[in-house]
Amino acid sequence: MVHHPAYVAPLPPGHSFPMDKYGLVMVALREAGAEWDEHRPEPMPREWIEAVHSADYVEAVMTASVDRMRERRIGFPVTERMRLRSVLAAGGTFLAAELALTHGFAANSAGGSHHAMPDGGAGYCVLNDLAIAANRLLAEGAAQRVMIVDLDVHQGDGTAVMLAGRPDAFTFSIHAAKNFPARKARSSHDVDLPDGVDDAGYLDVLARELPACLDRFRPDLVLYQAGIDPHVDDRLGRLALSDEGLAARDRYVMRECGRRGVPLASVLGGGYSRDGDRLEVARRHARSILALADAAKPG
Secondary structure, three states, rough: OOHHHHHHHHHHHHOOOOOOOHHHHHHHHHHHHOOOOEEEOOOOOHHHHHHOOOHHHHHHHOOOOOOOOHHHOOOOOOHHHHHHHHHHHHHHHHHHHHHHHHHOEEOOOOOOOOOOOOOEEOOOOOOOOHHHHHHHHHHOOOOOOEEEEEOOOOOHHHHHHHHOOOOOEEEEEEEEEEOOOOOOOOOEEEEOOOOOOEHHHHHHHHHHHHHHHHHHHHEEEEEEEEEOOEEOOOOOOOOEEEEHHHHHHHHHHHHHHHHHOOOOOEEEEOOOOOOOOOHHHHHHHHHHHHHHHHHOOOO
């Protein structure tokens, strides 16, 4: 597990984004009796952020001076605490990837900010940790071919744009067709789902689409955006997966990677409560991490 207390940053009173889930997920893991080796990330160096984001946007984030139009697209103000959280989350995804390359599986208790674009954030995403980490891993030679498997209910549009055209990166996204963003980007492989798809329908699509992409691209590392917002009770989702369906999804992804000897690093992604019970959202994220960890065990 990669975690940092500063993954939780203050938001304006009454804000709807469940920021505290990044701390509560650790509470939920302890509540479930889980044991883990915890690693604390370093902030992602600015040079690696600027390798995929525009210099003027990075300057605005680093100085907490993001203009109001960009902040509206993000959905909350980029304060100094939010800047710190964003660079730590990117560092955490990179560290989780390094640990996965050594151990087979590691999880970041934040990350998955897949809507952030080269010149600005969007959809509660400030910096695109997936694109930043993938680019750094490839540039430093830690990996030769990185695949992003994005199973959040929302398309990973920012990641698709930022890694488009690269022969060493592959973006895979299964998402609700009628959900945010209204204008979809073009991933290496997209699957648009109609509203209301349940466990059986989702798992059938996953089994049909993922193995073929893994075999075609042959990654040596998967970064897994394990959003739990396809859940039937998610406030912003349009799909109908149960707790059991999400767990089956995560186990399947891990086992398909394991069969091919591909290490996997997971990030939290989206998850939103209908009734304000943020601990329950954190429990869903924790169950996702535990399902991945269980499937990663040898044998």
